[in-house]
Amino acid sequence: MNIALSEMQETIRMVQMESLDIRTVTMGISLRDCADSNFEKMNARVYEKITSYAKELKSVAETVEKEFGIPIINKRISITPISEILGNATKEQAIELAKTLDKAAKTLGVDFIGGYSALVHKGISKGDQTLLDALPEALSVTERVCSSISVATTRTGINMDAVKQMGLIIKDAAERTKDANGIACAKLVVFCNPVEDNPFMAGAFHGTGEGEVVLNVGVSGPGVVLNALRRYPDVDLGVVSEVIKKTAFKITRAGELIGRVVAQRLNVPFGIMDLSLAPTNAINDSVAEILEEIGLERVGTHGTIAALALMNDAVKKGGAMASSYVGGLSGAFIPVSEDNGMIRGIEEGSLTLSKLEAMTCVCSVGLDMIAVTGDVSPASLSAMIADEAAIGMINKKTTAVRVIPVPGKKEGEIVEFGGLLGRAPVMGINPFSSEKLINRAGRIPAPLQALIN
Amino acid sequence: MITKTASLKFYEVIRMAKRRAVVSVIGKDQVGIIAKVTNVLADNNVNVLDISQTILQDFFTMMMLVDVSEIESLEKLQEQFNPINEEMGLKINIQLEDLFKAMHRV
Incomplete structure (x- = not known):
């Protein structure tokens, strides 16, 4: 059945006058195969993988928005929680990796890259702690890297050790970006019951149950x-x-x-x-x-x-x-x-x-x-x-x-x-x-x- | 892989029909709107399948359903409407019909 004039008008009104848009298309990319005991190798592989998998993301999204006449506001990437591939890396190397992610996002022209993350709702592993230590600096020296930390779930309860650290991390990140109103904290979200396929920032990451690559929409x-x-x-x-x-x-x-x-x-x-x-x-x-x-x-x-x-x-x-x-x-x-x-x-x-x-x-x-x-005190946060x-x-x-x-x-x-x-x-x-x-x-x-x- | 197959199937379903697009024209009523728009379409060998229009208090709205099976780039077609937009103060947009179908047909 053909679409009636009034229906066409409704769609066009929604897009042109009522700000209907696709807020984000987010490509989830698994980085698990990039893990390596040699940091330099891992760093290079991460960059290589993200920039090749998402090479066409921006251009394809832009073509689609023109053909269908509906704006796609953001093109984003979510990745495997970085703490899971850090292994024995040092804090400095973890910060280096954040810069690599930032560079990849800029090369691709995507707005944000999410997944500089750690899931610590029950305990904190070695890689998790490295990431937490690196977090304030990593977020203040990068522009497009987003981080999420899971500190609680219904199945595990609340990891108050992690919660305590997060107060200090948020304070530190704010202080490091005080010239920009503490903007680093806008890229950091602390979760209870996070989801693995969230396309929205700052909380997007490519969960462990996800496949090699996937496209999610918000x-x-x-x-x-x-x-x-x-x-x-x-x-x-x-x-x-x-x-x-x-x-x-x-x-x-x-x-x-x-x-x-x-x-x-x-x-x-x-x-x-x-x-x-x-x-x-x-x-x-x-x-x-x-x-x-x-x-x-x-x-x-x-x-x-x-x-x-x-x-x-x-x-x-x-x-x-x-x-x-x-x-x-x-x-x-x-x-x-x-x-x-x-x-x-x-x-x-x-x-x-x-x-x-x-x-x-x-x-x-x-x-x-x-x-x-x-x-505000870290304890209050x-x-x-x-x-x-x-x-x-x-x-x-x-x-x-x-x-x-x-x-x-x-x-x-x-x-x-x-x-x-x-x-x-x-x-x-x-x-x-x-x-x-x-x-x-x-x-x-x-x-x-x-x-x- | 299952998701992938499903997504291909879905896409094939919506592509089985002819590739059709909606040309929408909105603006102040004046002489020659339809002529100018259909000229561009004819120049590009685009067949018009349906036209409907209303004029409400001097405000002209026209929707055309056109066959774009042979058109490779809607973007280029859209660019050819842009001079008319400026010359006549109109808002002409071409977009694939699939969006309207998805929103208004189950």
Whole structure:
């Protein structure tokens, strides 16, 4: 059946006026065969493998976006967690490897390369520790390398030794990039229950269960959902859910098609479609504004969690019907600096850090792109991570912390990170100490939820 | 390998039909829009399969379904529309029909 004029107009309106785009096509590449006891050899192999596998990624994605008339904003690469191939490498060599990854990303013209990562949710191996030691410097001397550290899972509990280290690492990384508002921390995310096929940064890595190479896709579309809801200002919440569901279906179908075409042309398997609504700083491309459209005067007020739960669930229901391979994080992202509505909520005092924490109980990720005062103690950062990890662990979901303690900045100041990372109001944190909890260290045992066999 | 086979199959299914594209023209109504657009299509030996248009408060919207089985680069075709865009203040885009099918047909 031919497509009706009104349907064509709808698609064109979504793309041209409502910021519908493919947020990212991310190529996952396994680097396990690059491991070598000779560091120089390994370093060369890593560069060689990434630049040959992803050679065509940018050009193919650009051709596809032109042919289908839908923008693909980012082309990215995710790799095997680097700690797994470090072996006996030294801290200096690990930093060298980060520079190699950065160089590969620049050569290929990709926006980010994710997977300078370690999975330490139960214990820290030799390679993991080398990577953790290298992390602050590695992130401050590179531009496009992203890192994620898994410190907890539902099945293992929370590795508080790792959590303690992460507070210190985040502080150090911020200090090393104080001239750029602690930008290194924007490329570092601490996870509970990470997923292996996430196409979104900074948390993307090519998990151990993945194949040699794969192509994953993430869409964006808060603007489309927002505009769809605006056409139904007086309907009840069941209908609101229905409108979001239908819109999410269409967005996901577009994403899956583009992902499959790019994968086919690159001759690599299509992995998953991540149906998260990823906001940007573009006008009306905000998750917070969707919540406000549902019926909040400002995001963060009473009712925010209910509205977010409704939205997140409707997105999943629509998306799950639209794609056979839904994966990644697939929920609502609430990054503060990348969402104009969230920024406004904080500036006007309706949205607070505690409310953001509560919101992460019902949406996909966590405390994302949050700027806090520069004088925050490492223990408080660790405790913040522990709280998020506990939410994820108990609720059997992914949670994450990407927090930037901006050196020299005080509560209420605005910091600019530039580009897709946006800008954020600096938030104050609870002034009371969590030092004792963090210094106890050890492991928080896996919860009863882990006993499912 | 299983995923790979599946992805090829999916792609083959959407390629079985003719390669068709949607030309969308949006802008202020004026004399000669259709003539200019179809001229470019004719010059490139592109057959028009269907046309629909509406004019709403002086705002012209036209969608054409065209056969691009023989066209190698849609990008080059798009470039030939760009001068018309500038001359007449229009927004002409050509994009593969598959996107519309994916979004509006199950």
